[in-house]
Amino acid sequence: xxxSTSTDTLKTARIAVLGYGSQGRAHALNLRDSxxxxxxxxxxxxxxxxxxxxxxxxxxxxxxxxxxxxxxxxLTPDMVQPALYKDAIEPNIKPGxxxxxxxxxxxxxxxxxxxxxxxxxxxxxxxxxxLVRSEYERGRGVPCIWAVHQDVSGQAEAHTKSYADGIxxxxxMIIETDFKEETETDLFGEQAVLCGGASELVIKGFxxxxxxxxxxxxxxxxxxxxxxxIVDLFYEGGLTRMLEFVSETAxxxxxxxxxxxxxxxxxxxxxxxxxxxxxxxxxxNWTAEYKAGLPNYKRLKQADLDHPIEQVGAKLxxxxxxxxxxxxxxxxxxxxxxxxxx
Ligand code: NAD
Ligand code: MG
Numbered sequence: 001x002x003x004s005t006s007t008d009t010l011k012t013a014r015i016a017v018l019g020y021g022s023q024g025r026a027h028a029l030n031l032r033d034s035x036x037x038x039x040x041x042x043x044x045x046x047x048x049x050x051x052x053x054x055x056x057x058x059x060x061x062x063x064x065x066x067x068x069x070x071x072x073x074x075l076t077p078d079m080v081q082p083a084l085y086k087d088a089i090e091p092n093i094k095p096g097x098x099x100x101x102x103x104x105x106x107x108x109x110x111x112x113x114x115x116x117x118x119x120x121x122x123x124x125x126x127x128x129x130x131l132v133r134s135e136y137e138r139g140r141g142v143p144c145i146w147a148v149h150q151d152v153s154g155q156a157e158a159h160t161k162s163y164a165d166g167i168x169x170x171x172x173m174i175i176e177t178d179f180k181e182e183t184e185t186d187l188f189g190e191q192a193v194l195c196g197g198a199s200e201l202v203i204k205g206f207x208x209x210x211x212x213x214x215x216x217x218x219x220x221x222x223x224x225x226x227x228x229x230i231v232d233l234f235y236e237g238g239l240t241r242m243l244e245f246v247s248e249t250a251x252x253x254x255x256x257x258x259x260x261x262x263x264x265x266x267x268x269x270x271x272x273x274x275x276x277x278x279x280x281x282x283x284x285n286w287t288a289e290y291k292a293g294l295p296n297y298k299r300l301k302q303a304d305l306d307h308p309i310e311q312v313g314a315k316l317x318x319x320x321x322x323x324x325x326x327x328x329x330x331x332x333x334x335x336x337x338x339x340x341x342x
Contacts (some may be wrong), residue, residue, distance in 0.1 A: 007034050007166045009158040016041050016069035018062050018084065020048035022129035024075035024104050027167050028057060030136045033175045034166040038158040041065030041072075041088070062088035071159060080104055082111045093118055096153050100163060103186060104179035107149055109283040120150035120159040124182055125169060132167060141168030145177045187277045192270045199304070201261075205287065206309045216312040224313060 017028040018041040040052040041062040098119040106112040114120045127142040144164045148156045209219035233242040276282045
């Protein structure tokens with residue numbers, strides 16, 4: 001782990017940022033404000049094209065942006081990257097240039113097999129794009145993890161660190177990792193704890209209370225709404241801060257009942273989820289699901305959206321006006337939602 005703030009090795013480089021969504025927009029703006037030369041690569045007529053142009057960028061079709069770039073940052077949704085690589089990057093990227101990812105999925109699981117004459121690197125900010133931008137604007141930065149997968153220029157590490165500095169990460173902290181660690185821990189986190197684990201915990205807690213005859217409105221507040229208070233305390237100061245701010249009764253209940261809910265069996269199943277990630281089962285299933293047009297994904301998503309907790313939640317949230325003005329989704333650094341090709 002280190003801190004630094006030098007973009008020197010990219011001073012004369014042309015950087016192509018492909019995608020202008022959560023990460024792409026933040027990276028492009030921060031790199032430009034760091035004095036670097038940025039072109040944004042997008043499909044003509046896509047939803048981000050006008051925005052990038054209005055924000056002062058040179059915008060080109062991906063193939064065009066890649067041609068002549070010294071560093072190509074691939075910041076489109078993960079599932080569109082293999083085709084984008086084949087069509088726009090592989091035929092056009094300069095020998096010796098760097099191909100940069102913010103998530104290692106496609107390289108690690110061999111959905112993209114990068115040409116052998118380019119550097120392949122990773123910089124993943126530990127936060128959503130909106131935070132990467134807002135922290136940069138305040139003169140600070142979001143910590144980043146970085147990795148080098150392939151180094152043909154002899155400059156791969158220097159370029160990776162310069163890029164991390166350029167988006168503000170060097171002002172905070174950068175931590176070295178590798179594509180395997182970044183990819184597998186990212187998937188595990190979102191499946192076992194953040195998205196999968198947390199939402200199932202909430203749903204099962206809600207069902208338990210409602211089936212026992214309690215009002216859904218009361219159950220919603222107890223297991224969904226108030227979760228934010230606890231998560232905020234975790235975020236600000238870990239278990240220590242949470243324990244400082246909840247009552248002694250809540251603490252005692254935590255100590256004696258928490259391990260009855262999430263127990264050694266749960267941990268064993270977490271291990272199984274991790275095994276599926278590590279041996280490629282998850283990646284294989286997910287890629288096949290995507291190619292099949294997302295039939296299970298759509299069905300499972302609809303089931304979540306139709307759950308009674310969503311009916312009661314919508315009704316209650318409409319009575320909490322402060323929730324209507326939340327400016328940016330507080331989406332954590334998890335794999336982004338699949339969007340219609342944008
Ligand atoms: P996003 O969905 O917010 O934005 C995607 C952008 O790509 C949009 O501008 C869209 O118009 C464009 N796009 C879509 N298809 C395209 C195509 N075929 N050609 C060119 N442009 C296309 O994506 P995101 O959340 O910023 O994720 C980008 C990368 O960053 C992913 O690898 C993701 O895993 C990684 N990442 C995201 C976060 C996060 O918080 N969202 C955090 C860390 C890493
Ligand atoms: Mg993540």
